[in-house]
Amino acid sequence: MSLQQQLEVGFKAHESWALRRQLRIPNNRRLWVCACMDERLPVDEALGIRGDRGDAHVFRNAGGLITDDAIRSAMLTCNFFGTQEIVIINHTECGMMSANAETLVNALKQKGIDVDNVQLDPALPELRLGKGAFSKWIKMFDDVDAICAAQVEYVRNHPLIPKDVAVSGWIWEVETGHLRKPHSRVSEKVNTSTAMGAK
Ligand SMILES: [Zn+2]
Numbered sequence: 001m002s003l004q005q006q007l008e009v010g011f012k013a014h015e016s017w018a019l020r021r022q023l024r025i026p027n028n029r030r031l032w033v034c035a036c037m038d039e040r041l042p043v044d045e046a047l048g049i050r051g052d053r054g055d056a057h058v059f060r061n062a063g064g065l066i067t068d069d070a071i072r073s074a075m076l077t078c079n080f081f082g083t084q085e086i087v088i089i090n091h092t093e094c095g096m097m098s099a100n101a102e103t104l105v106n107a108l109k110q111k112g113i114d115v116d117n118v119q120l121d122p123a124l125p126e127l128r129l130g131k132g133a134f135s136k137w138i139k140m141f142d143d144v145d146a147i148c149a150a151q152v153e154y155v156r157n158h159p160l161i162p163k164d165v166a167v168s169g170w171i172w173e174v175e176t177g178h179l180r181k182p183h184s185r186v187s188e189k190v191n192t193s194t195a196m197g198a199k
Pocket residue numbers: 036037038062063064091093094095096
């Protein structure tokens with residue numbers, strides 16, 4: 001191949017990368033990921049993908065929680081950008097389990113913040129939380145397995161997500177550096193003779 005031909009190939013590849021949305025090219029794995037923003041959750045390593053090199057649309061927020069903006073993003077990528085699979089990753093020792101919502105609300109109130117009158121979206125000034133709703137909006141949770149399983153069910157049944165999109169949920173164990181399914185801790189099967197089935 002001449003250098004000119006080589007450069008032409010490189011240019012074409014770069015052009016189709018840069019114009020992916022215009023050309024209706026989905027991400028490489030046709031994948032949308034919702035994951036916690038926590039610095040101990042390495043999304044690419046956990047999934048064996050290169051989300052930062054075109055493999056997926058990766059959405060991260062506090063907790064890896066299905067919020068209104070998560071639904072907005074998932075709706076767009078599944079209905080218009082060719083995504084066919086959703087993976088939700090929550091993780092152990094998540095900061096969202098480190099306090100209860102009322103404690104945080106009280107702390108904000110002590111800073112003089114009026115939590116009952118906070119604007120949430122610059123384009124929707126009418127979108128305000130009703131009195132007392134702020135603590136639910138923070139979305140602190142008690143059990144990472146339960147929240148993960150519940151989120152999968154919610155997304156699977158959401159009217160804005162096409163029924164043929166595959167949805168799964170996983171827990172990243174920060175203490176082991178491995179993924180597991182909700183409610184399936186391997187450690188519980190190895191620590192006692194009862195767990196190992198000794199008679
Ligand atoms: Zn977290």
